[in-house]
Amino acid sequence: MSEPVLQIRHLSVDYPTRVGVVRGTDDVSLTVYRGEVLGLVGESGCGKSTLGMAILRLLRPPGKIVAGEIVFNGQDLLKLDNEAMRRLRGAHISMIFQDPMTCLNPLQRVSDHMVETIRTHHPEVKEQEAREQATELIDRLGIRAERLDDYPHQLSGGMRQRVMIGLALALNADLIIADEPTTSLDVIVEAQFLDQLKDLQRQFNLTIILITHNIGVVAELADRVAVMYAGKLVELADAFSLFDDPLHPYTRGLLNSVPNISLTEDHLQIMSGAPPDLINPPPGCKFHPRCPRAMERCRVEEPPVKEVQPGHWTACWLYGEQEGHK
Amino acid sequence: MPDTPDSLVEVRGLKKWFPVQKGFIERLVTRQRQFVRAVDGINFEIRRGEVFGLAGESGSGKTTTGRLILHLVEPTKGDIIFDDVNLAALSNEEMRRMRQRMQVIFQDPFASMNPRMKCGDAIGHSLEIFDVAKGEEKHRRVLEMMEHVGLTPAHILYDKYPHQLSGGQRQRAVIARALMLHPDLIVADEPIANVDVSVRALLLELMLQLKQDFNLTYLFITHDLATAKYICDRIAIMYLGLICEVGTLEQVYRNPQHPYTQALLAAVPVPDPHARRTAPMPKGEIPSPITPPPGCRFHPRCPVAEEICSQELPPLRPVSGDEGHLVACHLVR
Numbered sequence: 001m002s003e004p005v006l007q008i009r010h011l012s013v014d015y016p017t018r019v020g021v022v023r024g025t026d027d028v029s030l031t032v033y034r035g036e037v038l039g040l041v042g043e044s045g046c047g048k049s050t051l052g053m054a055i056l057r058l059l060r061p062p063g064k065i066v067a068g069e070i071v072f073n074g075q076d077l078l079k080l081d082n083e084a085m086r087r088l089r090g091a092h093i094s095m096i097f098q099d100p101m102t103c104l105n106p107l108q109r110v111s112d113h114m115v116e117t118i119r120t121h122h123p124e125v126k127e128q129e130a131r132e133q134a135t136e137l138i139d140r141l142g143i144r145a146e147r148l149d150d151y152p153h154q155l156s157g158g159m160r161q162r163v164m165i166g167l168a169l170a171l172n173a174d175l176i177i178a179d180e181p182t183t184s185l186d187v188i189v190e191a192q193f194l195d196q197l198k199d200l201q202r203q204f205n206l207t208i209i210l211i212t213h214n215i216g217v218v219a220e221l222a223d224r225v226a227v228m229y230a231g232k233l234v235e236l237a238d239a240f241s242l243f244d245d246p247l248h249p250y251t252r253g254l255l256n257s258v259p260n261i262s263l264t265e266d267h268l269q270i271m272s273g274a275p276p277d278l279i280n281p282p283p284g285c286k287f288h289p290r291c292p293r294a295m296e297r298c299r300v301e302e303p304p305v306k307e308v309q310p311g312h313w314t315a316c317w318l319y320g321e322q323e324g325h326k
Numbered sequence: 327m328p329d330t331p332d333s334l335v336e337v338r339g340l341k342k343w344f345p346v347q348k349g350f351i352e353r354l355v356t357r358q359r360q361f362v363r364a365v366d367g368i369n370f371e372i373r374r375g376e377v378f379g380l381a382g383e384s385g386s387g388k389t390t391t392g393r394l395i396l397h398l399v400e401p402t403k404g405d406i407i408f409d410d411v412n413l414a415a416l417s418n419e420e421m422r423r424m425r426q427r428m429q430v431i432f433q434d435p436f437a438s439m440n441p442r443m444k445c446g447d448a449i450g451h452s453l454e455i456f457d458v459a460k461g462e463e464k465h466r467r468v469l470e471m472m473e474h475v476g477l478t479p480a481h482i483l484y485d486k487y488p489h490q491l492s493g494g495q496r497q498r499a500v501i502a503r504a505l506m507l508h509p510d511l512i513v514a515d516e517p518i519a520n521v522d523v524s525v526r527a528l529l530l531e532l533m534l535q536l537k538q539d540f541n542l543t544y545l546f547i548t549h550d551l552a553t554a555k556y557i558c559d560r561i562a563i564m565y566l567g568l569i570c571e572v573g574t575l576e577q578v579y580r581n582p583q584h585p586y587t588q589a590l591l592a593a594v595p596v597p598d599p600h601a602r603r604t605a606p607m608p609k610g611e612i613p614s615p616i617t618p619p620p621g622c623r624f625h626p627r628c629p630v631a632e633e634i635c636s637q638e639l640p641p642l643r644p645v646s647g648d649e650g651h652l653v654a655c656h657l658v659r
Contacts, residue, residue: 043522156611186383186549191593191607213523216552216595220602239599257527258597259552261579268527268556274492275522 005175005207006032006055011068013050013059020279024050024063026231029305032175035205039222039239041212041254045275047231048211052177055209056093057085073174091121094168098180100160104152110138110163111148117170137166141196158189162196169200179211194220215258219243227251230276230286233305237312247314250287285317293318333407334511334543335372335395340404341365342390346616363615364390366567367404369642372511377537377544379558379575381551383590385612386564388547392513395545396428397421409510426456429504433516435496439488446472446484449503456507467506474539475502475532494525501532505540515547530556551594555579560650563587566623567615569642573651583645583653586624622656630657 008031013024025047032038040048053059055070057077070077072093077085089095097103104113114134119125125133135145141162152160161181168176181197182190198221201208210222218225218239225242227235227250235248246252256269273290276282282289288298297317305315343361365387372378380388393399395406397413406413408424416424432438439448450468453459459467465484472480475498488496497517504512517533518526534557537544548554554561555575562572563584571584582588585608592605608627613619619626625635634656645651645658 043524158611186612187551187593188383188589188607189611191595191603192609194595195607214595215523215597219597219599220595222599243597243599254524255597257524259523259526259550259556260597261552261555261591261594262596262601268530270527270531271524274494274525 002034002036004031005034005073006030006209007069007071008051008055009069009071011051011054011070012066013047013054013063014066015063017062017279022278023231023281024278025054025228027067028228028231028233030226030233030236032207032209034174034207036223037201037208037210037221039210039212039218039225040228041215041218041225042228043213043254043275045230045278046228048228049179050231051228052095052179052209052211055177056089056095058089058095087121090117090167090173091171092173093175093177094171094173096161096164096168096176096178096181098183100157100164100184101152103164104160106152109149109151110134110155113163113167114138114148114170117167121171133170134166137170138163141166156189157185158193161185161193165197165200169204172204175207175209177209177211180213181210182217183212183214190217197221215255227254230278230281232286232315233313234287234316235312235314236305237309237314241309241312245312247308247312247319248287248316249291249293249318251314253290253292285315332374333371334374334409335545336405336407337368337370337391337395338405338407340368340391340394340406341402342387342394342399343402360616363567363618365394365401366615366618368564368567368569370562370569370572372543372545373560374510374543375537375541376559377534377546377557379554379561380545380547380564381549381554381561381590382564383549383612385566385615387567387615388549388564389515391564392430392515392545392547395511396425396430396513398430426452426507427509428511428513429507429509431497431500431504431512431514431517433519435493435500435520436488438500439496441488443487444484445477445486445488445491445499446480448488449499449506452503452506458507468502471502471506472499475505475536477502493521494529497521497529498532501529501536505536508540509542511543511545513545513547516549517546518553519548519550526553527556533557551579551591563590566612566618568623569654570624571651571653571655572642573645573648577645577648577651581648581651583651583658584624584655585628585630585657622654632657 009029011028012026015022015024042048054065111134115127115130118130118133139145143159143162182193185193212218222239224238226233229250235251246255253271257271276286284300285298285303288294303315303317305313307313308319342365343363346360346362380391382388394401446468450464453464469480477483477495477498518529546558558575560574561578562569565586571578571587582591589608593607610627621636621638622640625631640654640656642652642654645653
């Protein structure tokens with residue numbers, strides 16, 4: 001595998017609330033390699049967005065990183081001062097959010113966004129040059145140059161999301177974190193966007209963390225997939241192994257409950273129960289109250305994340321280390 | 327469309343044009359009124375006891391169609407026949423009574439429940455409005471319904487406010503509320519778009535179970551063709567205010583005739599990395615419903631469009647040899 005761009009080690013994030021502390025991500029370790037698309041999936045509240053925001057150190061208070069390291073290109077981001085972190089955001093790690101309308105300034109033209117992004121990090125670049133770069137960039141994204149002078153509301157949803165990628169690419173970021181990038185898009189526009197993202201990813205060898213609840217989108221794009229449940233990383237594997245041979249009972253349940261357009265499958269499997277209350281999470285494995293295969297040990301002892309098959313990690317007592325399963 | 331004895335709702339030539347609001351000066355200058363043609367002449371029927379799907383992207387007019395059937399907005403043109411009664415002919419009071427027989431479930435249960443009303447009271451509210459039951463009797467009926475839809479323990483949840491319920495529970499409460507008056511028709515507008523995937527399957531199953539228990543007919547409005555597959559018997563695909571294809575689920579999914587339906591089905595991401603999509607997508611996005619393209623609404627994006635497509639609006643016609651399957655495309659013979 002290529003070199004690691006980002007190594008998250010034992011990261012925990014807390015959200016203190018009036019009724020107790022919610023642990024948003026709990027002891028999560030994850031490595032992202034250069035040139036890969038890592039899909040990060042799970043249901044709402046599982047901690048996937050918290051993880052994305054924590055990497056950029058953009059957690060909204062009272063959310064706070066309480067333990068762990070985030071090593072990006074060899075340096076621990078948690079040790080950087082605010083100014084150094086600010087320089088890094090956008091230039092080296094960029095983010096694409098779900099709703100581009102709330103991320104673009106409604107009073108600024110597309111060109112202003114682009115030029116500002118470029119010149120903030122490279123003040124030596126002249127405005128005219130930055131504009132030229134911007135024109136080239138949006139042309140590559142399939143937006144006509146004259147749209148550069150439009151305001152965000154004049155663009156369609158798909159175009160706005162493409163402008164967001166443009167901003168992320170403007171400074172050749174090493175890592176792009178895309179949090180539900182297609183959730184606000186209609187299905188055909190979503191497919192167009194995914195095609196484009198795929199092309200750009202190949203062309204520029206981009207490293208992308210794709211955070212989404214949409215299992216179909218992950219299957220379409222991701223090289224490796226990490227599954228989270230109740231703040232925990234429960235499974236991590238390359239996309240084919242994960243979909244062909246999911247190990248964790250939660251991953252199995254999740255994959256079986258995804259609606260599939262193919263007519264050969266006509267029954268959705270139902271997962272009983274609901275994700276746990278994170279203020280009082282169950283002891284042991286957090287999935288045990290819903291797990292069809294829970295054992296005594298699962299109720300008391302939390303399973304560690306283990307490499308069960310080469311490159312296939314899971315946190316479940318059903319599996320021993322590096323040995324056969326089923 | 328022929329009158330069939332088992333049709334519950336019949337929609338004939340239905341149109342809804344919303345006027346575009348303009349500034350005073352602009353109105354003086356342009357002197358031209360513009361309309362958003364949300365629904366622009368559609369015909370279909372919903373048969374008693376079926377789940378009829380209405381699918382399309384945002385801006386296709388599917389939600390407006392649902393609201394028109396409930397008479398929550400007045401049609402610009404056309405008729406809605408509900409159980410042999412033309413809704414346009416009803417007085418306000420008669421329409422109010424008629425609404426007992428048609429109920430609605432919206433996408434966001436948070437937005438459709440009064441935050442200051444207890445869950446049980448909200449569910450039983452319609453019983454009071456229509457003078458069906460009150461006091462102890464209302465309480466009893468509400469608890470019974472809550473049990474039925476799985477809102478348990480009912481006597482505890484009865485006194486909870488919407489914000490104290492989970493997303494799945496809220497959606498169950500909205501479903502229970504819709505069923506209190508034993509309606510014939512439920513218009514479900516993206517009823518499960520907001521819930522997590524593990525809860526989705528559960529709610530779909532519940533809706534199908536309730537349909538059996540209460541002899542319901544559903545109009546299921548959705549943008550999600552994968553979900554529609556699990557619940558719909560027949561489905562209509564809408565694009566820019568018009569129906570481009572209608573048929574049984576099998577007919578439309580297995581043998582889509584309209585290029586738009588084909589694209590829409592191909593675009594749905596499949597949860598299987600072995601089945602990654604290779605089919606190219608149509609260019610561009612859904613155009614403005616204020617100035618829809620002439621001829622077939624889809625022709626500017628259609629990969630196989632011919633000259634006639636930009637000139638004449640294709641009518642919804644039967645697909646030969648496939649009974650009940652209709653398509654609006656010049657190129658399908």
